[in-house]
Amino acid sequence: MDIMDFSLKREVQDLRDELKILFRIFTTTRDAIEKFISILDPVIQNATDEHERLYYHHITEEE
Numbered sequence: 001m002d003i004m005d006f007s008l009k010r011e012v013q014d015l016r017d018e019l020k021i022l023f024r025i026f027t028t029t030r031d032a033i034e035k036f037i038s039i040l041d042p043v044i045q046n047a048t049d050e051h052e053r054l055y056y057h058h059i060t061e062e063e
Contacts, residue, residue, distance in 0.1 A: 037060050040056050040059060043056050044056045044057050
């Protein structure tokens with residue numbers, strides 16, 4: 001194996017490591033958003049007026 005092959009393999013491994021980190025960040029973020037929306041859903045369903053319902057519904061759409 002020459003130095004070029006080793007360098008390329010190292011870069012590929014570095015990219016894989018970075019993708020694993022990004023995947024963990026994205027899945028954690030997705031899970032947190034889903035949890036947040038599940039907290040707001042009952043608030044939306046039990047809103048006392050249309051203004052309150054739309055206010056919280058808008059927040060969930062932004063997420």
